[in-house]
Amino acid sequence: MTHEEIHFAIRRIYEAALSPENWPSALVSVTEAIGGHKAMVNEKTPGAAGRSFSNGLDVENASRLQREFETRLPDWIRAIPVGVPMRQSSMISDAAFRRSELYNETIRPVGGFYVMVAPLVQHPGRRAYFSVCRHLGAPDFSDDDLEAAKLIVPHLKTALDVQGRLEAADLRTQGVLDVITQLNVGVILFDAALRPVFVNPCAEAIAARRDGLLLSSEAVAATLHLDTEVLRRVMKAALAWHDVSRDGSVFALRTEAPVRCYLSRRPPRPPLVVLVVPLCTTGLTNEWNSGARAVLFVMEPDSASGLEQMVLIETFQFTRREAALASLLARGIDLPDTAARLGIGIGTARGYLKQVLAKTGTHRQAELVALLLRSACMAGGVTTAPNSTVPCSHRSDSRGQ
Structure with missing residues (x-):
């Protein structure tokens, strides 16, 4: 061996x-x-x-x-x-x-x-x-x-x-990018040079406020320099999953694990939550986004969730309480705040989280959030984002920093 x-x-x-x-x-x-x-x-x-x-x-x-x-x-x-x-x-x-x-x-x-x-x-x-x-x-x-x-x-x-x-x-035939276009969570596909090759309307709307997230045709950035440095580090960490030039043992130990960071916004708004996941591009590529290597999810903890709880219940056999907890976690809200919003104790919330992890086959909260977001994209269990009428094939041309 x-x-x-x-x-x-x-x-x-x-x-x-x-x-x-x-x-x-x-x-x-x-x-x-x-x-x-x-x-x-x-x-x-x-x-x-x-x-x-x-x-x-x-x-x-x-x-x-x-x-x-x-x-x-x-x-x-x-x-x-x-x-x-x-x-x-x-x-x-x-x-x-x-x-x-x-x-x-x-x-x-x-x-x-x-x-x-x-x-x-x-x-x-x-x-x-x-x-x-x-x-x-x-x-x-x-x-x-x-x-x-x-x-x-x-x-x-x-x-x-x-x-x-x-x-x-059936990703090869169902137009997943059309579903992502309607997702009420910011989604950015980026290439090996950290350049965005696809931006859904929700991410564009977040960036247009110039409060936390900035976008141009050449870069994904934050309004604060220190946040930009952290953001680019986690984007590079996701790209490392595709690096096949390293020692085999390092590659073997690397899993498709999401990486999280936060982008500060003007008070009193809470920071944006960013989750970066290596991208399996089969079924998502065409002539203009074939260079995509990872997906960046941008979530606003103080906005409505883009995950329909009934979709979570049907997909993962969650109870209503488990679906409510999973939906809040997918928005980037931490477990104590989630427990407070649901009116339950932290011990009860941990119990629900344990059941949710078991039903989804995940082991950490970050893995769970990535799975929920990707599952929403695949299943179409999403809420339509506001102002989402621009065809997805034109998304990469309409950004300005």
């Missing part, structure tokens, strides 16, 4: 998320980086037939393994935390594994023995797992193999989420 192999495998994973026909070749790279011989990713979603991608397995054996994961999942696999790869030998003895149905009906027929498994998704009705095995007679996965898997597995999980959202929204 080398950093270059890990780096290459991660790149292939994201290519497969955008073009699912590339999953078998991506799994070849993943299998080699982890030191395995055969591998599979299988997923079961509500109301749909299960699907799987495999390396080194014929159709019959792949189908048999997929059925085992869907219908007779062993307790030792159920006990593995989501996103954590575990060697079978750390969960069950070799002797017990040899007697198991999983081994005798799926692993043994393909000539394997030692297995490493990582749950990727465990939501009600939707489960996904990554498994990799070594040939019968080969030694167990080494500590280095396990460390490589720990670097790769989070990207497998993210790639499945990306693929699922692309499929659900």
